[in-house]
Amino acid sequence: MLRFLTAGESHGQALVVVVEGLPAGMAITEEQIGSELARRRLGYGRGPRMRFEQDRLTLVGGIRHGVTLGSPVAIEIANTEWPKWEQEMSPAPGRTEKPLTKPRPGHADLVGMQKYGFDDARNILERASARETAARVAAGALAKVLLAELGVAIVSHVVAMGPVTTKGDRRPGPADLEAVDASEVRCFDPEVEAAMIAEIKAAAKVGDSLGGVVEVIGYGVPVGLGSHVHWDRKLDGLLGQAMLSIQAVKGVELGDGFDVAHRRGSEAHDPITWDPATGYGRESNWSGGLEGGMTTGEPLVARVAMKPLSTLNRPVLKTVDTVTKEETVSFKERTDVTAVPAMGVVAETMMALVLAGEALRKFGGDTVAELRRNHDAYVQSLDGR
Ligand SMILES: Cc1cc2nc3c(=O)[nH]c(=O)nc-3n(C[C@H](O)[C@H](O)[C@H](O)COP(=O)(O)O)c2cc1C
Numbered sequence: 001m002l003r004f005l006t007a008g009e010s011h012g013q014a015l016v017v018v019v020e021g022l023p024a025g026m027a028i029t030e031e032q033i034g035s036e037l038a039r040r041r042l043g044y045g046r047g048p049r050m051r052f053e054q055d056r057l058t059l060v061g062g063i064r065h066g067v068t069l070g071s072p073v074a075i076e077i078a079n080t081e082w083p084k085w086e087q088e089m090s091p092a093p094g095r096t097e098k099p100l101t102k103p104r105p106g107h108a109d110l111v112g113m114q115k116y117g118f119d120d121a122r123n124i125l126e127r128a129s130a131r132e133t134a135a136r137v138a139a140g141a142l143a144k145v146l147l148a149e150l151g152v153a154i155v156s157h158v159v160a161m162g163p164v165t166t167k168g169d170r171r172p173g174p175a176d177l178e179a180v181d182a183s184e185v186r187c188f189d190p191e192v193e194a195a196m197i198a199e200i201k202a203a204a205k206v207g208d209s210l211g212g213v214v215e216v217i218g219y220g221v222p223v224g225l226g227s228h229v230h231w232d233r234k235l236d237g238l239l240g241q242a243m244l245s246i247q248a249v250k251g252v253e254l255g256d257g258f259d260v261a262h263r264r265g266s267e268a269h270d271p272i273t274w275d276p277a278t279g280y281g282r283e284s285n286w287s288g289g290l291e292g293g294m295t296t297g298e299p300l301v302a303r304v305a306m307k308p309l310s311t312l313n314r315p316v317l318k319t320v321d322t323v324t325k326e327e328t329v330s331f332k333e334r335t336d337v338t339a340v341p342a343m344g345v346v347a348e349t350m351m352a353l354v355l356a357g358e359a360l361r362k363f364g365g366d367t368v369a370e371l372r373r374n375h376d377a378y379v380q381s382l383d384g385r
């Protein structure tokens with residue numbers, strides 16, 4: 001079993017993540033984690049904060065001389081902006097002189113203030129903020145290393161930015177990841193990429209924000225991760241929860257998802273094939289690599305929809321001042337216009353963490369060699385089955 005916990009506030013001193021359940025003997029470098037963190041910060045439309053703030057990484061425990069020990073791995077991501085925020089975010093008793101009292105519609109501000117009994121929205125938004133996803137991505141980097149040992153690779157790309165969508169259904173493979181990363185919007189098609197950038201520019205010009213859709217694909221996933229036997233073991237359910245836990249994600253589609261609902265059964269299910277050399281296969285992959293809550297061995301495909309960000313650079317969204325109860329508007333001078341490309345990297349992370357957890361559940365092992373041996377023996381045993 002793989003567990004992880006994150007802690008820390010957006011403008012706090014640091015984020016911390018503890019990952020428990022990784023086998024011993026996994027080779028891990030700070031650079032691997034750092035490069036995943038860097039990928040998450042990128043993307044056209046990200047706000048100014050991404051330019052001046054840096055993630056300062058420290059491997060606190062669980063890794064010695066570049067190898068996991070089998071003990072919990074603890075990672076700290078220090079915030080280089082902390083000196084500027086030390087007073088505002090101090091854990092010592094005291095109060096901020098000016099509490100934030102104009103909650104933004106669509107953010108966690110108002111409901112959080114009501115639920116947790118605060119009169120300062122900062123007590124809520126600091127934790128609701130997607131800065132927390134940096135800690136998840138650090139954990140996801142470890143999960144990706146584990147999955148690579150089993151021949152699993154995860155790729156994501158942006159398929160919609162606001163109204164601009166990709167044409168056709170060409171999917172990047174593992175070898176295309178570098179090309180996708182080289183795109184400022186993580187879109188595989190240069191023509192559509194240009195239209196997406198134009199759309200972001202247009203939204204930014206009028207102080208508005210954009211959402212979009214990302215496709216995440218898991219390659220090399222073995223047959224039989226997840227299970228049909230109980231609701232909370234179904235991989236579709238685990239993936240749905242993991243993706244929907246990402247800030248501003250409002251929809252998840254597995255395989256052809258909503259589209260299959262409009263087809264007849266004869267055009268909705270992937271015909272099963274048999275090849276003496278490669279065993280069972282599917283003629284198509286409308287199911288997105290999932291049947292009965294288990295992976296089929298076909299690419300695992302999830303599409304993840306993000307709403308337009310709720311902080312706007314233009315004062316248009318109506319709200320109420322929680323002190324005076326007077327109508328006012330919510331706006332801020334600094335926000336991302338869109339974070340869809342960054343969300344794609346977070347979605348890869350969530351798929352990696354779910355798959356790594358299920359791989360450990362199925363194959364077990366205290367060392368990575370044991371995990372690999374168990375995996376390979378199982379894959380071998382499928383020969384002809
Ligand atoms: C990578 C990433 C960056 C985000 N950046 C912003 C932002 O700059 N401004 C904003 O209002 N929301 C941003 N969000 C979304 C908010 O964190 C999110 O809407 C908020 O926590 C409320 O949660 P909910 O939308 O899931 O209900 C971002 C989300 C992600 C995944």
Ligand SMILES: C=C(O[C@@H]1CC(C(=O)O)=C[C@@H](OP(=O)(O)O)[C@H]1O)C(=O)O
Pocket residue numbers: 010047049050128129130131132134247334335336
């Ligand atoms: C800091 C990150 O994302 C932040 C997520 C976020 C939000 O409301 O979720 C709002 C923005 O922060 P601020 O309002 O301070 O400019 C983003 O920059 C990050 O991803 O590392």
